[in-house]
Amino acid sequence: MDIQNYTADFLDRLAKRDPAQKVFQQAVKEVVGSLAPVLKQYPKYIKEKILDRILEPERIIIFRVPWRDDKGEIHVNRGFRVQYNSALGPYKGGIRFHETVTQDALKFLAFEQTFKNSLTTLPLGGGKGGSDFDTRGKSDNEVMRFCHSFINELYHHIGYHTDVPAGDLGCGAREIGYMFGQYKKLTNDFTGAFTGKKPNWGGSLLRPEATGYGVAYFAQNMLATRGDSLEGKTAIVSGTGNVGIYTIEKLTALGAKVVGFMDYDGSIYDKDGVDEEKLAFLKDLVFVRRGSLKEYAAKFPAAQFRPGQKTWDIPCQIACPTACENELHTADAKTLVANGCLCLAEGSNMPCTPGAIDVFQNAHVLYSPGKASNAGGVAVSGLEMTQNSMRIYWTREEVDAYLQRIMRSIHDSCLSAAEHFGMKGDYMAGANIAGFIKVADAMIDQGLV
Numbered sequence: 001m002d003i004q005n006y007t008a009d010f011l012d013r014l015a016k017r018d019p020a021q022k023v024f025q026q027a028v029k030e031v032v033g034s035l036a037p038v039l040k041q042y043p044k045y046i047k048e049k050i051l052d053r054i055l056e057p058e059r060i061i062i063f064r065v066p067w068r069d070d071k072g073e074i075h076v077n078r079g080f081r082v083q084y085n086s087a088l089g090p091y092k093g094g095i096r097f098h099e100t101v102t103q104d105a106l107k108f109l110a111f112e113q114t115f116k117n118s119l120t121t122l123p124l125g126g127g128k129g130g131s132d133f134d135t136r137g138k139s140d141n142e143v144m145r146f147c148h149s150f151i152n153e154l155y156h157h158i159g160y161h162t163d164v165p166a167g168d169l170g171c172g173a174r175e176i177g178y179m180f181g182q183y184k185k186l187t188n189d190f191t192g193a194f195t196g197k198k199p200n201w202g203g204s205l206l207r208p209e210a211t212g213y214g215v216a217y218f219a220q221n222m223l224a225t226r227g228d229s230l231e232g233k234t235a236i237v238s239g240t241g242n243v244g245i246y247t248i249e250k251l252t253a254l255g256a257k258v259v260g261f262m263d264y265d266g267s268i269y270d271k272d273g274v275d276e277e278k279l280a281f282l283k284d285l286v287f288v289r290r291g292s293l294k295e296y297a298a299k300f301p302a303a304q305f306r307p308g309q310k311t312w313d314i315p316c317q318i319a320c321p322t323a324c325e326n327e328l329h330t331a332d333a334k335t336l337v338a339n340g341c342l343c344l345a346e347g348s349n350m351p352c353t354p355g356a357i358d359v360f361q362n363a364h365v366l367y368s369p370g371k372a373s374n375a376g377g378v379a380v381s382g383l384e385m386t387q388n389s390m391r392i393y394w395t396r397e398e399v400d401a402y403l404q405r406i407m408r409s410i411h412d413s414c415l416s417a418a419e420h421f422g423m424k425g426d427y428m429a430g431a432n433i434a435g436f437i438k439v440a441d442a443m444i445d446q447g448l449v
């Protein structure tokens, strides 16, 4: 069988089936594009129709989320949970609260999550959920009422051995707290059915930091393959949410100088780099006061605030997109390469467009896909589940040692899968192949379900 025709025909059928699901198709195309040598070497995946089976989520739940604002007015949002694949363990993945949330976006994120979770080496299936509700501009009470209403339906479908949600964009410790509280109230069951809980009532130390720290560790591992390190490198990070802030923190701790970052209003160019004092200010600004980066420039006059502008034109050697999907385009990639970027580690899910990835790979930039380099967050979620099962807490040092080991193992399995299938040094192909094989083999073992 001609493999190229087989995959082309497959992608064609996919596009016809759900023509409006553009980001899902983009994510699938990237994975399927890496699989030709695997399908060639192992015809069992074609015989078993694994692509057709893996590309269909096991279940999608869509529900109404009614809630009342502080003035007493009623609002109705739409809630989703995509239970994508449970071949390796209970569905696992975050909850996104943002106005851009649609079934397409969550299907793409759940698909990515399935392969990411497979790469962590932990027993986790893949899922994702959320709502088109935006937490920005809402009071704590409004967020609480919304989260309770969201769980009034979702609690039927989740559970410690079934589906374990966590945070994502717009959903942090506050929202997890409200959702867990309502889940516990309705089920009368204190189990670790969520991760990202606060450490004083069941959360793991280092969970908030884990995704960002993992991105920096992954970049460090990639640079080491060229005998290089983060020491003395200039870096930029795009978003300043949870992932962005802790990526900045760990890059700085490992010797890099972070000179650029951004939020919804614009970007900061701080040629002196972020230090301990600036980082403390940033954390307070973002996590406590939920303010704008304009205040950073007002506080540290050497830093320049650039309204409405992204970070990609700021010269750097290391770049970590940490905001959202498709945030970095072909032209941005060309600018980064022209300015001397040598390593791009994705912190968000699918932030680089296909054209941008081509630019990085053709220029031999060390490029890692999000499903590999941002897997530290869900990996520590897996460790949170382990600690909950054992009813113990590990120290920060213990969790960090696991995290470093897992990031190293993801890095190495990407490289060895890529090399084995004739694409040496291609982290994207390696991540797709290593993630796919584990899920596909488990599906075959478990029969046609």
Ligand code: GLU
Binding pocket: 092, 093, 094, 095, 164, 165, 166, 167, 168, 169, 195, 349, 374, 375, 377, 378, 379, 381
């Ligand atoms: N939302 C995060 C991700 O994209 C974390 C998911 C989790 O911890 O379950 O990987």
